[in-house]
Amino acid sequence: MAHALIEKYKGHLLATALTAGVLGLLVLWLGYQYRDFITGNVLLYTLLKIIAILVPLLLAVAYLTYAERKIIGYMQVRIGPNRVGPRGWLQPIADAMKLLFKEIIFPTNANRFLFVVAPMLSIAPALAAWAVFPFTDTLVLANIDASLLYILALTSVGVYGVIIAGWASNSKYAFLGAMRSAAQIVSYEIAMGFALVGVLIAGGSLNLVEIVEAQQGSFLHWFWLPLFPLFLVYFISGVAETNRAPFDVAEGESEIVAGFHVEYSGMAFAVFFLAEYANMILIAALAALMFLGGWLSPFEGTWFEAWFAWVPAIFWMLAKTALMLLFFLWFRATFPRYRYDQIMRLGWKVFIPITIVWLVVEAAAVMAGIGPWFV
Amino acid sequence: MLENYLPILIFLAIGVAIGVGPIVLGYLLATQKPDSEKNSPFECGFEAFEDTRMRFDVRYYLVAILFIIFDLEIAFLFPWAVALDSIGMFGFIAMMIFLGILVVGFIYEWQKGALEWE
Numbered sequence: 001m002a003h004a005l006i007e008k009y010k011g012h013l014l015a016t017a018l019t020a021g022v023l024g025l026l027v028l029w030l031g032y033q034y035r036d037f038i039t040g041n042v043l044l045y046t047l048l049k050i051i052a053i054l055v056p057l058l059l060a061v062a063y064l065t066y067a068e069r070k071i072i073g074y075m076q077v078r079i080g081p082n083r084v085g086p087r088g089w090l091q092p093i094a095d096a097m098k099l100l101f102k103e104i105i106f107p108t109n110a111n112r113f114l115f116v117v118a119p120m121l122s123i124a125p126a127l128a129a130w131a132v133f134p135f136t137d138t139l140v141l142a143n144i145d146a147s148l149l150y151i152l153a154l155t156s157v158g159v160y161g162v163i164i165a166g167w168a169s170n171s172k173y174a175f176l177g178a179m180r181s182a183a184q185i186v187s188y189e190i191a192m193g194f195a196l197v198g199v200l201i202a203g204g205s206l207n208l209v210e211i212v213e214a215q216q217g218s219f220l221h222w223f224w225l226p227l228f229p230l231f232l233v234y235f236i237s238g239v240a241e242t243n244r245a246p247f248d249v250a251e252g253e254s255e256i257v258a259g260f261h262v263e264y265s266g267m268a269f270a271v272f273f274l275a276e277y278a279n280m281i282l283i284a285a286l287a288a289l290m291f292l293g294g295w296l297s298p299f300e301g302t303w304f305e306a307w308f309a310w311v312p313a314i315f316w317m318l319a320k321t322a323l324m325l326l327f328f329l330w331f332r333a334t335f336p337r338y339r340y341d342q343i344m345r346l347g348w349k350v351f352i353p354i355t356i357v358w359l360v361v362e363a364a365a366v367m368a369g370i371g372p373w374f375v
Numbered sequence: 376m377l378e379n380y381l382p383i384l385i386f387l388a389i390g391v392a393i394g395v396g397p398i399v400l401g402y403l404l405a406t407q408k409p410d411s412e413k414n415s416p417f418e419c420g421f422e423a424f425e426d427t428r429m430r431f432d433v434r435y436y437l438v439a440i441l442f443i444i445f446d447l448e449i450a451f452l453f454p455w456a457v458a459l460d461s462i463g464m465f466g467f468i469a470m471m472i473f474l475g476i477l478v479v480g481f482i483y484e485w486q487k488g489a490l491e492w493e
Binding site for chain 1: 379380381382383386387389390391393395397398400401402404405406407408409411413414415416417429431432434435438439442445446449452453456457459464467470471474481490491492493
């Protein structure tokens with residue numbers, strides 16, 4: 001069906017792609033001609049830089065959904081989407097188009113204002129957290145001193161979107177899903193916060209660039225090794241924070257249908273979806289930044305260092321993020337869903353004691369001057 | 376210093392716009408044909424049994440309260456962790472006493488069953 005359609009409209013598609021390409025080149029050329037004007041105008045320049053972050057980010061979100069379906073498909077000996085475009089490459093675009101033309105339903109007795117505000121409250125912080133994110137030591141939009149605190153604060157705001165969506169929908173499943181989800185997010189945020197404190201002690205700064213620079217040396221100096229328990233706690237908490245499998249009771253399809261966004265349809269649903277995946281990428285990228293040395297080359301300080309010196313720093317950053325994202329997908333294909341009481345027990349009775357003990361050990365080691373916390 | 380925060384403000388505004396834009400677009404492009412059945416809250420095909428704003432388990436409330444305590448503690452730990460090098464033994468011991476008091480409270484709520492979910 002889709003193939004026949006593509007055959008039929010091949011000419012149109014090609015013409016559209018060509019026009020877009022020519023227009024893109026024209027914009028680039030214009031930008032180059034007026035580069036002094038653009039870089040001179042702070043507002044315009046900032047806007048362009050923001051677009052340069054957001055467009056790849058949104059594309060990454062779109063293709064993360066494709067990668068998810070494809071990778072989990074292969075893990076379960078299926079092929080995954082392969083009909084729209086060659087090997088299914090256009091699947092995310094087809095999905096977006098479908099959602100765009102779907103009716104947005106407002107349930108009876110729903111609080112209309114809150115119902116519309118909720119998706120915005122989840123997407124805005126999920127995107128705005130990237131404002132301080134350093135892709136390399138120089139490639140950062142706003143290099144503020146308290147960037148880690150800013151990211152922690154913004155990711156915490158996301159829970160309001162969930163809870164307001166569940167409340168405003170006037171649906172039992174949405175309400176139950178929102179309660180579960182909010183309690184879970186809030187519980188794991190504590191463990192996550194403690195893990196971040198460990199990183200702060202080791203890095204000696206709230207600035208993400210300085211945290212990465214504190215990991216220089218070799219891949220054994222990256223914080224994953226000296227802070228190994230905190231790394232595990234951080235990443236597992238991150239999976240729970242984003243309501244991903246195996247901690248996805250908040251949207252458990254077989255129990256409460258889809259949880260807090262069960263009443264959302266069309267683009268309103270798409271915005272929630274976008275926020276969830278943007279948050280996933282953020283958690284993965286932060287894990288890469290704080291525990292896996294960010295943009296530092298894994299061959300630093302080894303025999304192969306010179307061989308890989310030509311690889312741009314941002315490549316390592318993105319590769320490490322992609323690796324952590326693969327774990328998100330892998331978890332989903334591997335682990336069965338946790339029960340809710342098990343989730344709460346893991347968060348409160350396992351992770352919080354582990355992180356508190358590890359913080360005391362780490363701080364004591366720093367005070368006593370014992371390595372590897374020789375900061 | 377403060378001009379570093381301007382891009383963040385713009386970024387936030389664009390983030391909100393990315394939330395608003397698609398919804399408005401979807402509202403304009405899609406056919407809107409609401410009817411009372413379609414708009415009724417989803418309950419697996421049944422008529423809604425009772426009001427949605429029902430009673431819920433008190434433990435959710437308890438978790439929220441406990442969260443505030445621990446989150447505040449993290450807010451205390453952040454500056455302490457960054458400054459650990461310069462505040463020396465005094466700062467370290469002070470924070471250990473603070474953590475000790477908190478751990479006592481944590482053990483108490485554990486024993487009281489505030490963290491039990493059946």
